[in-house]
Amino acid sequence: MPAERMLPTAESQDLLALARDIADNELAPIAAEHDAEERFPREVFRTLGRAGLLGLPYPEQYGGGAQPYEVYLQVLEELASRWASVAVGVSVHALACYPLATFGSEQQRERVLPDLLGGELLGAYALSEPQAGSDPAAMVTKATRTDVGYVLSGTKAWITHGGHADFYTTFARTSADRSRGISCFLVDAGMPGLSFAAPERKMGLTGSPTAMGHYDDVDVSTDRLLGAEGQGLHIALSALDNGRLGIAACAVGLAQGALDESVAYAKQRQTFGRAIIDHQGLGFLLADMAAAVESARATTLEAARRRDRGLPYGRQASIAKLVATDAAMKVTTDAVQVFGGYGYTRDYPVERCMRDAKVMQIFEGTNQIQRLVISRHLARS
C-alpha cells in the first residue's frame, strides 16, 4: 500500500503524481543495475531538471517551483521509495543551491540561480574534509585573498556528485579564526586546478558517486564569494538544517519502499499452508514497520510545516533526521527478515534498501551529532 498523503493543493497532487510517474518509469527499472555497477545515472537528473524537480523549494522568480517544504519533501520521498541514490542527489542539489539562494547578493542570484534551479545543471556541496567531518570548523582548506579574488587550495572529502557536478558550493578558510574564519564560494566544475579522486568504494548508495576534491590553487573572482567573508560556518550550518529535512524525507521514502515490497511479498509467500503475513509473528513485524514509517513521516512533515510558517525548526529538523534515519535502518533490516533467505540476495531489492539506509545515519551530521544539536537546544531553552 503506497503512502496515503494529505497534500495542500491540487497542483501539489499533480506534482506528486508526476514524481511517482518518473520514479516508477525512470528510476525503478534501472536502480538495481546501476547499483551493482556503481554507475551514476546522470541522464535521470536531466529528466528531473526538465520536469522542474530540481528547484522545487526555491522562488519562482529565479526559476524554482515555489513549493513549501511540506510538498518538496514528499516528492523526495516518492523518488527515494524507488531509488534512494537519486533522491539523495536531489536533496544534495537543493543543499548546494541554498547558500546562493539565501545568502547571495541580488546580482549573484539573478545571474546564476535560474541556471541552477530551472535547468539541467547539477550541484555539489563541499564542506567536509578528511579530518573534519562532524567538526567542520576543523577544516584547513585555504582561500587566500588576491587582487581580483581568492585562491583556493586544499582537499575536500566525501563530495556527493564529486567529479560529476557542474558547480561546487565550497567552504574554505579565509582566516585562522575557528568559527568566523570560514567563507563560502561558488566554484564551477571547469575551473583550472580543480580535480577529483576516484570515487569511494561504498557499502551502499552506490548509484551516488562520492569523491574527494583537490583544489590546487583554484582562482575564484570576488563575485563568487557567497555572503560575507567569515560568514561561511553560519551559512553551512543553516544549509544543513534544510539538508537534514531532505535526508529525513529520503529516509522515510526509502523505508516506505521497503515496507511496500515486504507487504507484497508477505501476502504471496506461503509457509505452513498460509501466507506469511497471516502468521501473527510476521504480521506484527510488518505492523511495527508501518508504525515506524508513519511516525517518521509525521515527525518530518511537522518540522517542514514549521519551516514553511517561518518558525524556528532547527531542533525539529535534527529530531526528524534522527528519528527518520533510525526508522529507515530498522525498517529496511526487518524488510530483509521478511524476505528470508531471498532478502539476503541481490535478486530482491530489500538488501539494497538496507545498505542504502546505513549512510543516512552518518551524513549531514551523524545521529550522534543530531543528539548533540538537540541537547544543546534543550540546554538553551
Added chain:
Amino acid sequence: MNIVVLVKQVPDTWAEKKLDPSDSTVDRASVDAVMNEMDEYAVEEALKIKEAHGGEVTVLTMGPNRAVEMLRKALSMGVDKAVHLVDDALEGSCAIQSSYALAQAIGTLSYDLVLLSAESSDARMGVMPALLAERLGVPQLSDARKVDVDGSKVVIERMTDYGHDKVEASTPLVLGVVEKINEPRYPSFKGIMAAKKKPLTTLTAADAGIDTGRVGLATATSSVESFTAAPPRAAGQVVKDEGDGGVKLADFFAAQKLI
C-alpha cells in the same frame, strides 16, 4: 498548423481488465483511469509539430467527467487548450457512433491536422483514423512511425509488415500514429502550473450538434453478446540443453512458425 489531438481515458493498461456482466461494457470503476498510452505519443507528436511549425494544439476527448484529469495532464505536457465532449447520451457508443460524435465535435474547431493514435488499449478496434477521415471527408495517413511537415504537405512513413511505405497528403487530413514515432515527454512542474490557466471547454451533445438518436448503447451498431474469461496460461515448455539445446530451440520456434 492547427492540430486537434484525440485522446481517450482508459483503464490502466497494466491493470487486470474486466467486463461488467450486467451490460458487457468495460468495468471502468474498479481500476485507475489513465490516458491511453499510445495517445501520449500522439500528443507528443502534435507538440513537436507545433514547436517546429507554429500553430495551436487542442486535445479533444469524449468521455465521462473524470476524463478531466487526463485533459489536465495533456495541458501540462504543453497542449494549448482542451475540449471535453461529455453527455450521458453518449455512454456505451460503439466505434461507428463515436466517430460520428467526435467528427461533430471536431467540426466546432478549426484544424489542419486531426492527430490520433492507431488504437486504444481498451477496445483495440484500430478503426478510428479511417472512420474519422471518412466522416470529415479528408485524406487519412495511418500507422505513421515518422512524420514530416512541409507547408501544407505531410509525408509519413507508414509502418508495414515488410518495412514502410512513404505516403503523402495535403492538409486538412487525419493522421494516425504508432508508438514507434517518438518518446513522449513528462509534464513539467511549470507545465502543471500553466495548465491551470489554460482553457478547458465542455461540450454537450447538443453543443456539438449531435443527434442523440444516433449515439449510445441502445442504438449501437455492435454489441457484446457474451464473453468468457481468458484461460489461464498453460505451463511453459522447458528445453533441456544436452549439447543440442540450440537445435531444440530452433525446432520449437519453427513449430510455432516463429522462424
